[in-house]
Amino acid sequence: MTNSHYIAGRWVEGQGNDCISVNDPALGQPFAEFMAASVAQVDQAVAAARSALPAWKSTSASERAAFLRGFAEQLGQRREALIALQMRNNGKPRHEAEIDLDDAIATFCYYAELAEQLPAKHRDVPLAAPGFTARTRLEPVGVVGLIVPWNFPLVTSAWKLAPALAAGCTVVLKPSEVTPLIEQAYGQIADALGLPAGVLNIVNGKAETGAALSNHNGLDKLSFTGSNSVGSQVMRSASAQCRPVTLELGGKSAIVVFDDCDVDQAVEWIVAGISWNAGQMCSATSRLLVQDGIADALLPRLQAALENLRVGNPLTEEVDMGPLTSQAQWLKVASYFATAREEGLQCLAGGKALDRDGWFVSPTLYTDVPKHSRLWTEEIFGPVLCARRFASEEQAITEANDSRFGLVATVCSADLDRAERVADALEVGHVWINSVQAVFVETSWGGTKGSGIGRELGPWGLSAYQSVKHVTRCLG
Structure with missing residues (x-):
């Protein structure tokens, strides 16, 4: 491969x-394989986005x-083609x-629907003081940098790209x-649709390219999804600008299982929360809190369910779970297996890398x-689940909230009043009940906490790429 970067409406070589x-x-x-974009090419991409911004933000909502x-x-x-590429490059099973x-x-x-509703968001603002009128406008933030991860590349980029374009922003996207x-x-689609040059730019690269984008003084906003270690660097760059x-x-999310829950159903929810995408999810419910009254029945069935998961190459086998996406991640998960052995943890399932080609580990x-x-x-x-028992609802809430992360949680209970009560008490951004x-x-x-700043999806995702302007006029 050569021309792997999309800048100002053209495919260029890194x-x-x-x-x-x-x-x-x-x-x-x-x-x-291909060469990464240079710092100079990041500059070109940002400049192209800046040049395209006036015309793009002036297009009608219906055009966008x-x-x-x-x-x-x-x-x-x-x-x-995209499904096959996900399976080959990410190792995802076909259904995922x-x-x-x-x-x-x-x-x-x-x-697209929210974009069409934007004109109605410009409205008059009632004022208590006489002699003035006021109105509010929602305007695009401007040129935005979007840095996306490797675990859900097509999805995470859509979560950023679609609302940014809907708002009238121009973008520079850096994939993992x-x-x-x-x-x-997305670049190929932009060409096919005749998207104005510079509205979407794509630069690929490693740390040098990512740093050039996150530090760039030509951006009006940056949206990043990824690890906390890199996120802290991105935040330092943002603060400097x-x-x-x-x-x-x-995340280090909890799944709380109360003793009135159906055991087999609970096992299904637990397995899905830790094995989807081979556990390579910020939302993976990797901390299992199980109530004393159901633990002895649930844990052996959970052990069997994890051991029965079909792990293999999604391109050649019917599988439930594929490999880890990179060798670096495979080595990281293997290091936690070694730590577990050093700590003397009780392993009911897995706890090892699989002896086969590729970057496979066992559900653990x-x-x-x-x-x-x-x-x-x-x-x-990775697909590594840790379990603890609890006695009371209060203990479950306390232990679930005892984390520096606060992304998601799951609550499993036949008592829906209790499930709703616990969901309200959990210090996270999203809770699933019996799902x-x-x-x-x-x-x-x-x-919340160390899981990030801001929200994506829903109307909140669009608001992230908008600024609020008020216009106040004296009638005198």
Whole structure:
């Protein structure tokens, strides 16, 4: 591959210092490579976005909505190719790759509808003081940088790109160097739709490219999804520029199972919360809090369910869980297995890398994990579940909230009044009750504490790319 960066409406070859190798994690082998974008090319992308901004933000809401619907339609037309690429580059089972694509399509459709509603958001503001009138306008923030992760590349970029374009912003998108290929579909779609040059720019690269974008003084806002360690660097860059930032960071989420819950149903929800995308989710419910009265019945069935998950290459096998997406992540998860052995944790299932080609690990369950254990407190980003028992509702809430993260949680109980009460008490951004992690574009996404700043999806996602202007006029 050569022309892998989309700048000012043209595909160009990378001129950076890093070579990006794109891998098939089921085989542990590269299948594509190209040069990263240089710092100068990041400058060109930002300049192109700046040049395109006046005309783009002046387009009508209906015009922008039409482009967004075009993105949705074009994603649908590329369905099989994008699903296959997700399976090959991310290691996702087919059913997961299908849901990712459907989510991306739904996101563009949703923000097309919100874009059409924007004119109604400009309204008069009643004033108590006589002799004045006031009105409010919602305007695009301007040029925004979007940095997206490797675990849900097509989806996370849609969550940022669709509302930014709907608001009238122009963008520079930096995909993860681990999964850089699928976002190129957005540049191809921009070409097919005739999106004005510079409205969407895509620069691929590693740390040098990401730092050049996050530090760039030509941005009006930056939206980042990824690790807390990189997020803190992005936040420092934003503070130096006094620039708004949205951060969607890590999690160490709890799933709370009360003793009135159906055991088999609870097992299904627990397994989904830790094995989807091989546990490589900021929302993975990796801390299991199970009430004493159900623990002895639930844990053996959970052990069996995890051991029976089919793990393999999604391109050649019918699987429930694929490999970890990168060798770096595989090594990180393996290091936690070693830590568990050092800490003497009780392992009911898994706890090891699989002896086969590629970056596979076994779905893992540790029980009676101490609260001070690194496996209980740190985000592992793999299919590693840690369990503890609790006696009372109050204890469950206290232990669930005892984390520096606050992204999501799940509550499982036949007593819906209790489930709602516990959900209200949890210090997180999203709670599921008796459900898998169904994420709808109409709802918000984001967390509290160390899980980030701001919200994506829903009307909150659009607001993140808008500024509020008031116009006050004296009638005298």
